[in-house]
Every structure is written in structure tokens, then in C-alpha cells.
Amino acid sequence: AAGGKSSGVAVGWVVTLEAMRKGMVMAQLVTKEDISRLHKVFLDDMFGMPGGEKLKFCQQCGACSGSCPTSYLMDYTPREIIASLRAGMLDKIVNSNTMWMCASCYLCTVRCPAGIKITDMMYELKRLAIKYNLTGGTKNPAMTKIFINNVDSYGRNDEAMLMGKFILTQNWALPFKFASIGLKLVRTGRMPLRLPRSIRGRDELHEITAYLDAKEGAL
16 A cells, blocks of 8 residues: 555655656556665665665764764764665664754764765765655654745845744744754854845856756756
């Protein structure tokens, strides 16, 4: 059935993958071959990213996990995610919160003795999870999409607009939960309540992102 699970991977995801890559509206039956194809396409994309071939040479030393300031929030550490990638455990990866907890500090990348671009790997995992709709119901992709739309529209992110859009579309309870933090950010000028300002060259930036979107859609 299209809503069930098989081999640890949601069958509905496979249907979505087929619809996106082959223009199918909906598949009637999903086989183990479909699930295997999903695994292969996703993992091929991961290892095919710039520097992705180095993932195969991870020494599992744990320098990345020990350096990561947000690893305590993650379901699996960066070291475990790389091991899971090499083992083809796609379901474990996309059902975890690890890639969404990455702070993009690049400390893991700097300290990796094998030269693996671990932060770039996290970005690629997020990109592919959104592309193939493998997000497991989490609201993290919504935050990512709002951030990207802000940058595309104004050339920079605006924190107040980011949180405003997220609250309006995803979670009305957030203002009550984080009211004290929000007021402190506003008071200190870290999150000014004003209309977002565009950078110079915004149109040129939009042309670049539009080109990349078109190129990605053609792949």
C-alpha cells in the first residue's frame, strides 16, 4: 500500500520520488525494486557531490562528533551519519534530526583528518531530503524553505520575517513559548522589528538562484 513501510523506508516516499523524477502523478504499486532505486539514487547523489568520494575514506575517529557544538541535540552524531551513509542505511539518516541540528560552524570540516567536507554533507542531506520529500513529517524543512525564500527575495535573511512566517504557517504556539527570548532579541537589536532591506545586486543574485533551480530541475 502507498502509505505503508517496507525495508524501513516509507513507501509513500518512493511514490513521491517517482513522481518527481519521471513526471508520474501517482504509482499504483510500489515494489522492493522501487525502494532499492530510491536508496541508490539518493546515495549516488550523496557520493557524487563535490568531495563526496572522501566519505568512503572516513576513519571513524570521531573528531567531527567531538568538535560538534550541537551533537548533544542530535539523534546520531556526524560520525554515525557517515557510517550509516556507507552502510546504505537511508531510513536511519532521513528519520533522524541530525542534519537539521547542524549549526554550520565548519569545525568538523576543519578538524577532519581525512578532509571530508562534513558540513557540506549536512547541507546536501537536507537538500536531497527536501527534494525527494524524505523529511519524515518534521517542520525543519519549512524553516529552511522560508530562509531560502528570504535570501532569494532580499539577498539576505531577516530574522523577524523568518520567525514571523514560520509561526504563521507552522506553529502559532511559538510566541508564547519563546516570548522572553524574543523580547530580549528585539531589545538588544539582534532581531529588529522593521521591514527587510534588500542588498545591492539582488536581481543578479536572483538570476543565479533561478539558474541553479532550473539546472537542478533538469537533472
